[in-house]
Amino acid sequence: MAADLTAAPLIERHRETLDKALTAIRTRDFWSPYPEHPKAYGDGEAGKAAFDALLGHPFQPLLDQTGTDSWTGSEVSPYGIELGVEYPHPDPDVLLPAMRAAVPAWRDAGPDTRAMLCLEILARINARSHEFAHAVMHTSGQAFTMAFQAGGPHAQDRGLEAVAYAYAEQTRTPDTADWTKPQGKREPIRLRKTFTPVPRGIALLVGCNTFPTWNGLPGFFASLATGNPVLVKPHPRAVLPLALTVAIAREVLAEAGYDPDLVALASEQPGEGLAKTLALRDEVRIIDYTGSTAFGDWLETNARQAQVFTEKSGVNTVVIDSTDDYRGLLANLSFSLSLYSGQMCTTPQNLLIPRDGIQTDAGPKTYDEVVRDLAAAVDGLLGDDARANALLGALVNPDVKARLDSAPSLGEVALASRTVPHPDFPDAMVRTPVIVKLDGAKPDDEAAYMSECFGPVSFAVAVDSTADAVDLLRRTVREKGAMTVGAYTTSPEVERLLEDACFEESAQLSLNLTGSVYVNQTSAFSDFHGSGGNPAANAALCDGAFVANRFRVIEVRRPA
């Protein structure tokens, strides 16, 4: 039986979740309504079967999307299987007007109903987390557990967080107000005012290859909850997770009596460059993008009719000054470098280590010792093939492999990459990370460490001192951007230096992580993902600035 999606029962069903999310973003304690463990969602066989059933033919749930002129798709899983799914390719001159025509009813629905329908969409996505996990795994190359968590509940958390921010922002101004201005002994002046959040226009979501849902759902829900139709243009190698998202959203919207074309998918022909075409359409007034700096910069420069939210590339740094838990440092950092083969926008790249060594609870360690011990820790972590596969996942595309293969030419290799055989997917390209030693003072080396080398490549950069490391950190963030900064120190003075650097260069700092929280992971409702204040991203997930300009408030005033 279909759920009752009329306003009252819907609001009743989801109000508590929204309220808890609103509380969580104010307290920033841990909270999630979506369990992160796969076992919370059954044995997963139904999800696997649902995924399998999607393969090899046109994506049925989007057959009814308006303005489809052809079907296209060429996804090949990083694990080697061809997905063989085809998706709608739009005629923008038909689809975009249809999406605009759906706006008035969605605008008039108001912030409450929109939030609750977004929560219903999220609830249905959540219920299908196993299906999403396979879709994310076979597009991003993430190992199954990570695909499940980061592509499922954690992405849903980020989507819900965006709904909460959007709701709070729209409702900080009341629907109506009575304005009474005293006039001394005369009658006061009275006006009746209404305040209506109105959407900007069509929101274009340009998806990425590595985290199609985690990076996609925040913008998707921020735009939809603020009244904008959302056109999803996925990365051509990672369509399926977003196609499922679009399909579920359309299903909920239609059941609730709204036009399903409020959400649509735009799949592109190989080499078409559809994002460029869509980004310049006058109907498109919001763009969310995750990907290369080159295209992000292009969007910011050219899509002037739109609010453009970008997450681009950066160079993440870890400063290693000193520690009272050397084993913890090595364990934590080796995990960070290994997770998803370093293919996270948050993975550390440059490890800045004083060339004279560091103080630790296990005695002083020279630069060479630290690098050697870290290499050994990574080796130990990934020594077992099953565990290596579960952590590394597969290389997402040939470009990553090419960078990995050429990394040894950049300097002395402290840890060589090895190929890990995958028991189920012989064509999967699974590789352990490489660590290359560089000298912070050498110009040739600088060319390497001052560029993003996306993938399982990190640089152990010898610096003259911790002060030198902080200077290099500042310069790196300012010139190249950073999604994360990590640091290890036992010195309050060094902490203060690092904090000042991060305050002034606008970077998020994780200090002395030695347990099971990693610099490359953030938790929705509590951690900000990126700062929005350095070249790596012009927005943070999620804050007021991420939602406040997706709508405008229109006031109508009349004599009371």
Add this chain to the structure above:
Amino acid sequence: MAADLTAAPLIERHRETLDKALTAIRTRDFWSPYPEHPKAYGDGEAGKAAFDALLGHPFQPLLDQTGTDSWTGSEVSPYGIELGVEYPHPDPDVLLPAMRAAVPAWRDAGPDTRAMLCLEILARINARSHEFAHAVMHTSGQAFTMAFQAGGPHAQDRGLEAVAYAYAEQTRTPDTADWTKPQGKREPIRLRKTFTPVPRGIALLVGCNTFPTWNGLPGFFASLATGNPVLVKPHPRAVLPLALTVAIAREVLAEAGYDPDLVALASEQPGEGLAKTLALRDEVRIIDYTGSTAFGDWLETNARQAQVFTEKSGVNTVVIDSTDDYRGLLANLSFSLSLYSGQMCTTPQNLLIPRDGIQTDAGPKTYDEVVRDLAAAVDGLLGDDARANALLGALVNPDVKARLDSAPSLGEVALASRTVPHPDFPDAMVRTPVIVKLDGAKPDDEAAYMSECFGPVSFAVAVDSTADAVDLLRRTVREKGAMTVGAYTTSPEVERLLEDACFEESAQLSLNLTGSVYVNQTSAFSDFHGSGGNPAANAALCDGAFVANRFRVIEVRRPA
């Protein structure tokens, strides 16, 4: 005796005002801490004397500003007197680094202290409202009472409103949070997190000629309250009101132990184009601008390193469909057209009237009758020279006079402009507004009514029907932008058409104003000034979007 500006007494003194402002922006009822009547501030002689004492020599309070390489100023009052004041012209290579150096202490002061010091600045500006009134009058050409109210308490309201939004936005995330993630039977993971609002960089305020404080204070205080130094580049014809603002801010900052160079003035040499130079400096990360569309567009296109908030030109429309208070309509509209000689960004320009006439409580009125009656109402309102001078003020600059003089060439003149002699200032250019009849269907006329004709010129545009008027309204807002839309109708269906048009084109709508609230006036804490969603302005005064991206939140997390 100087006020105690240490944190505790300061917070005690201003907390209630801030709390009331925070309440006001949520309820949007009438509220102001700053009385609008000049009599509330004494007889004004001290203020007049203070203003007179400023004239004819370098502006003493800014003698201590860092990096001044020369003094410059060429203000001539629209009332004919030369101000003869000179102001600091900066060497940006000295001043900007000094402003940046002042940032860390101001950032570390935190949102509470910053808000309270902003309120102290506002309190001191408020106490000098008479002095500001003369400064605004003799730079903008506003009549004294308007210069007092709009340039004084109403501008201060807008400044305080920006402080309230900035404070709310910065404090929605807590300073610190404990994050505890349950781990089943194992110990939970605990992190300690700090969240610090950090400024973007130097904020450049580019002032305008007509409303130096009203349009300037919101951006000024939004930036300062969020931790950014503010560099004020006034319009060369309207420096004094902002120089006073800068001086008072510096005085408060210095008394409280902060570097006064957090706020500085940049006066420009004639023809220098200093705003362009400053706008492209890498240190400048926020720009607030009010002025021409040409330069606003230039800023948005070129100052890519900055968040750019612009209020540009637009074409404001009033749709006249029907009324149950014809006299009230005429009285209200004639006042709106006359106030400050139509030199408000909110003054109606195009009055759309069905060519077959309208229904009123005084019987049906033809297009010609409506235009004739409106002309008569303006004539009546301005028939007395003293009253005319008190309403009109002076033409702000020769460009306005040139447009007024050439208006009769555009069509049939329904109301001719007359020159009003000023009893005190014989050189003041005081002129009553002109109303020109145009035909909405004629392409030649369209060229006139689809362009902004800033000043005391309005067009009575004959349209085929109210539906035609709404279509033209939509097109005008979409293509030219609008700060205000007004309409008169007794029909709920027409109201709905107008509301839909304003929702879809993002314009602020005033319906059936027939009393003493005018379409060109907005009230801080309740009304939004502009929508930020059409070409007239990319921001509204004041909302979350106006403040949210002036700072970023930097998180530092550590194991607890």
